Amino acid sequence: MNADCIVIAGSNMAECHPVAFQWVTEAKRRGATVIHVDPRFTRTSALASKYVPVRAGSDIVFLGALVNHVLSGGHEFRDYVTAYTNAADMLPDEFTDTEDGGGVFSGYDPHTRTYDNSSWQPTGERDLTLTHPRCVFQVLKRHFARYTPDLVERACGIEPRDFAAIADAVVANSGRERTTAWVYAVGWTQHTTGVQHIRTAAILQLLLGNMGRPGGGILALRGHASIQGSTDIPTLFHLLPGYLPMPAADDADLNGYLTRLPDTGFWGNKRAYMVSLLKAWFGDAATTGNDFCFDRLPRITGEHGTYRTVLDMIDGKVKGYFLMGQNPAVGSAGARLQRLAMANLDWLVVRDLTLIESATFWRDGPEIATGELATEQIATEVFFLPAASHVEKDGTFTNTQRMLQWHHKALDPPGDARSELWFMYHLGKKIRARLAGSGITEDAVLDLTWDYPEVGEHADPDASAVLREINGTGPDGRALDGFAQLAADGSTACGCWIYSGCYGGGENQTARRVPWQQQSWVAPQWGWAWPANRRILYNRASADPAGKPWSEKKAYVWWDAEAGSWTGHDVPDFERSKPPGFSPEPGASGPMALGGSDPFIMMHDGKGALFVPSGLVDGPLPAHYEPAESPVGNAVYKQGASPVSELYPEHKMTRDQLAPGPSEPAGLVYPYVLTTYRLTEHHTAGGMSRTLSRLAELQPEMFCEVSPALAAARGLENGGWATIVSARAAIEARVLVTRRIRPLRLPGEGVIHQVGLPYHWGGNGLVTGDSANDLLPFALDPNVFIQESKVATCDIRPGRRPRGAALDVLVAKYRHSAGLPDLPDNRPGGGVS
């Protein structure tokens, strides 16, 4: 709302985040320029000041060219860049860039498809003039030098004058007086290069001085309610609460484990965070003598992401599966493999509001229709447990803006429906009762604190008691006021250090709803934002190195020399009394190792990272790679697709999953780009919308969106049927012919057609249809293992798809034309493994 320019890219904000989008409309009303960059003209484009179409999967070229525009034109916010980023860091001679390595960085091993990042480590010297050829700033400049408007036209299909208009708007709306915000969602993340899309935007925003300032930043719009919360208190295999890493098999003890986190900056207090977490979980059982029960935590031995788990299910390595609010039979990429995997389990527990497809695939899934699976041969025991909806239980949501908002239970859930909290708590109680009678005395589950007050006739655990445990308590049992109070000696307990303070003063801060008229424009008394109720992270960067706001217009927090304290509109994201001129003692650790003008306090050096020496497995700088499936070659490097993306080439089910590339002889069998997405009217895999008549009727049928040119070329009629075929599957959809989908002309490549496919439909509910996710491969970003569901290749033909076994024949026919072998099947009993 305070931005002067908002660029929405990789997000259809108006459709998928309509409530948050009100602030974009408000900013626009105040005069902000709103730009939308997307493969499709959506309801977001309709409200934007400017819309620019882009080829799906080419975002790094577009963003990299903006970086190049800033650097080559000298548009960077020099004072900010020099003081607050690692632009001055010097890199060693051994580091070689993609420019010199044919599209890969130094340290690449083509056999293991991994990087050794030792040559990426800075030398420790800094060049504050930013002129040395080996300083990050100069390396960055050379790296992006070939990302030109001409390249943008060839790779993205964006015309030079449109690119220039965006570049001019972003530069003109950045600096001391103005700020530009970037907004993205899964349009950027769901790629084999997903993390690097956001990295490129981060580089751009750091160069323009748009981080830590009002109206700036990069907004990660989360997929649906409390997805932010599910990474803070994670459902992810590699994290513990508060972004502490999950212990690995080789973490022998707590000390060894803690060396994986930085010693300097605010991670320096890692022992206090971790010990307090162990105290919250294991209570009195956690003592200094037993390493606070560190050995009770499970260990990971490698990647255990959802797609790996599915392959493990197919291999018989995973026997049971809990699905809680997830419908992979419709909502996950490669949905056929998801269903085949679930058909190979011993047991499956589905907790959802209605009988979703993942609960009924064994009797009516698409593979039953084709004959690939037979109900009587599926041994999976499926338990369906009805779940309470969010209005039927107390709890919090943590959404995009890191804000925890309490929701009160409005009515009792119907029948046997219960909350997740009830389920996990009572499941734990039952397991503990069994263990208690088994003679086992040493066990992680028995050691857990499992003592929440029970309320109501169904003995629901009190959700506010859980929140209080997450907030943390001191030696006297009182709720802590923030993570600064956490101790490493076991005297404090805290379930998630970044949430500490949400129950500060013994009150549920997340339930606050003070109207905006009754508080400051930052609205600190509306809910509670982590950490420490800060509304903008790293807001020390809103002031110059001396502690003065960069401009009066964009003043946010500043140093009050008289009071000897940081102050401002928000809670300063800095130690209150550390003066701007503070310089750390050599060898200092924790926050004291950072200077008074190092705003990025979670980084070991307090600097914004233009160059990332460690933490990413696919390179210290973003480089453009084509998607795993693409109709065009890489216009930038010899290396086509990401050299390190996770494609599971070793597994039989995924070995030959991809369509051939454009340079291969059979490269035109799947000539079109498909992209999947959501509509306002439906909720993800449809379990919460296709079952409700007032929502289902709004978008009653699965459809595809195509341009008039593609419709004419392939004989498709508006309102008629089309069959979309990929190397994995074929589905049918109604046709919506619309000029909102535009063919893109890529000089040298010809015209690229994109096919839009919403992914909400499945076989159950009031409105049914084929699932777009059936078409997608298992192709993942190697950092976070998110699937590439925003781009793949396909063919599209008029008419409905064949029924029964003939459907598999159609898919096989295409695969043969493409030179691919038949899809392996996985009939239970006749198994693959």
Added chain:
Amino acid sequence: MQRPVADVVAEAGYDDPPERVGFFTDTSVCIGCKACEVACKEWNALPGDVSGDSWASGAASLSAAPPDALALTGMSYDNTGQLGADSWRHVAFIEQQVPAGHGTALALADDVAESDGTRWLMASDVCKHCTHAACLDVCPTGALVRTEFGTVIVQPDICNGCAYCVSACPFGVIDRREDDGRAWKCTMCYDRLRGGLEPACAKACPTDSIQFGPLDELRAAAAARLDELHEAGEASARLYGEDPDDGIGGAAAFFLLLDEPEVYGLPPDPVVTTRDLAAMWRWAGGAAAMLAAGTVAVFARSRV
């Protein structure tokens, strides 16, 4: 009949009524989310086009084509179609080709077939709650009434389903429900107004495209918004239904549009269909009188 009415509520006979209220629907910020349609149906317990839960007990078959009632209309993202007995809010979606440089449009190279710009208009339509309401004029049972808020509602327990109101409405808003034959339309959430709450659609609208409030305030807000858009270069922005001097005496639910009303399916110059009724009766009366006089004359002459 077609005269400006200073206080339609007082004229309806209410003593000391509350302020006349209405909707200002600013389509320039409508994002087509249809939250208004859903909130309206939820609050007013209007049925969806698809209902029943037979799918839950039996295996749904992918091979079965959905019944026609559930089919995609193929009209952009509009699957509601029009206002009706069970749809009291309707979001229209209009995809337009416009010269490059207008709206969010931009040009593409000539050798790509679509070398023009795109504009996607969205607008949530609703009963206008006219100052001169023809539906109310023609209702023979008194089922249609003017409320103390100045709105026009159908009382379902009085409506006999004659459908005079259906043909009288200049906007095609009122519709009869097939199963019970009675007429239904937007009540501006009369029950919520009585309880001091704003109507469900306005409450649910995330971008404030639907604004609810005292009509005078809304008209002032609309005028200011129009100026703002004109200054921003949106020359085609205009208000629709806000003028008390128009053919319906001004609507309590009026709009800011970005194109001609016809583009949105709205009549360009709506007139209360009963405007000429008095004159028609006068003419009819005159004709009858002449006829009678002629008859008398004939008989009188024959007597002679």
